Amino acid sequence: MSPEALKKHLQTLVPEHTFVADPEPLFTDQRRRYRSRNALALMPDSVENVQKIMRFCHEHRIPVTPQGGNTGLVGGSVAQGGVLLNLSRLNRVRRISLPDNAITVEAGCTLAQVQAAAQQIGRLFPLDLASAGSCQIGGNIACNAGGLNVLRYGTMRDLVLGLEVVLADGTLLSHLEPLHKNTTGYDIKHLFIGSEGTLGIITAAALKLFARPRQTATAWVGVRDIAQALDLLTSVRDAFAGRLLSCELLSRFALDLSARHSKIPQPLDAEWHLLLELDDSLPEPPLETALGEHLYAHGFADAVLAQSEAQRRDLWTLRENVSAAQRSLGVSIKHDIALPIERLADFVQNCGRRLAEALPAVQIVVFGHLGDGSLHYNTFLPDTLDNRAYQREDEINRLVYQQVLAHGGSIAAEHGIGRLKTAHLPSVRAPAEIALMRAIKAQLDPHGILNAGVLFA
Incomplete structure (x- = not known):
């Protein structure tokens, strides 16, 4: 029609x-x-x-x-x-419950809108993405968004208490009461979280809120390689447990690009960089002092501790502007991947070598969330700055994904499968799993009208 x-x-x-x-x-x-x-x-x-x-x-x-x-x-x-x-016009905050530490919002609310609503009542909604001003809660749920604070608060799946969903035939499933416990059979909401809009239309959600942090400590640390970065991650986790909020990794090349783009001086000179942040809802003991002492005691003297909110913002700007800064290199073949944390160093070394052997001029920008094992691994061909680079996409993807799978990883950490990666889904999901996914799809959407062409080839 x-x-x-x-x-x-x-x-x-x-x-x-x-x-x-x-x-x-x-x-x-x-x-x-x-x-x-x-x-x-x-x-x-x-x-x-x-x-x-x-x-x-x-x-x-x-x-x-x-x-x-x-x-x-x-x-x-x-x-x-x-x-x-x-769904942009479904953008109301329907309910806030302080006893339940919960906020119920419609799917078209932007992430920034939900963060602001939580802040107004002295609470925190911890999902944090660079696109907070434009991405919407329904999409965040449909793609099980991760972002910068997964280490402490988990992905979107961990932040959803209840959902309201319109099924393919118009049936409304509404379970928005902020129940923290409910063992009445299958938890149906988890079918829709991460389903990329293929099972139903998310129209509203009840979300978890948390106490706002009363202190924050932020450090930029230079390390010689990823193995040393993992040693630091392990020691900080041991020392600070759940107060570790973020652990972000940047290669020298990624920082060079971001610093030029952001017009912010590089904090220090190193092959690899970590951005660590701790927070606590209690004011004592002072986190900044404890983090500085920990870094010094463990031999990480090449570090900068943010001494003001302005300096902290500059450090985070350097991290968050890597994506925008890459545009100066032209069109990239992006890879949003996840690996077991202990195998990250081997993957970066082996995959970089394989790509350089096949494409000697390749440039690789590596950055991402070391603390949860997910990386943005983006490749550029300096002699092809426009969309012609996509002609090499299959070749590059094959090399990268071979290494991802050889190191026990996943080809989609945060961005999902969408239309771009449908051909690769069978490489990370067993036939029985895909058959089960298709059976669920057929039950909830028997005519296949919802997001046809997404997820499944």
Whole structure:
């Protein structure tokens, strides 16, 4: 059914303001690799209207692609026909419960909006992503977002108490009470967390809140290699336990790029760099002093401790601007990977060697979350600065993913599978697992209308 014909049918079901007058900003993905085609863009402002749209599309076998902030990097929120269902107008904070340390929000709330709502009541919502101002909670849940604070607070899966979901046929599943314990059979909400919009439309969620930190200690540490970085991670974990919030890794090359882009001096000179942050909801004992003493006692004298909030922000800017700084190198083949932490050093060494043998001019930018074993491993071909670099993507992916799997890792840590990695899913999931995933999909979405082409080839 054409977008024009589809609109005529849906105009009898939902208000006129549901139809997006200028859908162009919604049609191209974050990396400009994928584009929605032959689709009708809708922005419902109520759960009831989402249900009406889904009932109609289910009955007439019309594909529906859910979209949040459109900040994904694997093409998971572009529509190839049918309906592009943007959730931005479902953006209310429905409820806050201080006794439950919980906030209930609609899927279109941005992460920054939820963080601000928590802050207003003296609480913390700990998910932290560079795209906080534009990414939305529904998308964060659908992709099981990780970010900078996984070490202490876990991924999005660990932060969800309850979900409200509209199924493919318009049925509403709503379990938004902030229950901290519930052992009544299968926990259905976990099916939708990380499902990339293939099982249902997330419309609201009850989320965990935490006490706000009353002190923070931030250190930038230079190390000679990743093995030494892992020694430091282990010792800091032993000494500070749950107060370790973040442990971020940057290569020399990644820091060089970010420092030039950010116009911030490099904190120190080293082959590899760690950004460590501790926090505590109690004011004593002083974390900054304890962290400094620990680094010195363990031989990590090549370190900078943030002495002010401004200096702390500069250190984090250097970390967070690596992604933006890479654009000066041209188009990259990005890899969002996870490995057992103890095998990170071997992977970086072996994979770098294999890539250099096959592509002598290759440039590799390595950075990411050392504390949870996930890396952004991005490759550049200096002689190919535009989209022609994607002609080598299969070759580069094959080399990188061979090494990821040889070291017991995963090809998707945070970004998901989307459309970009569907061909690689069988390399990390056994046939029986994929069959089970397809069976769940068939049960909840028997006509296959939800995010067709995402996750499964």
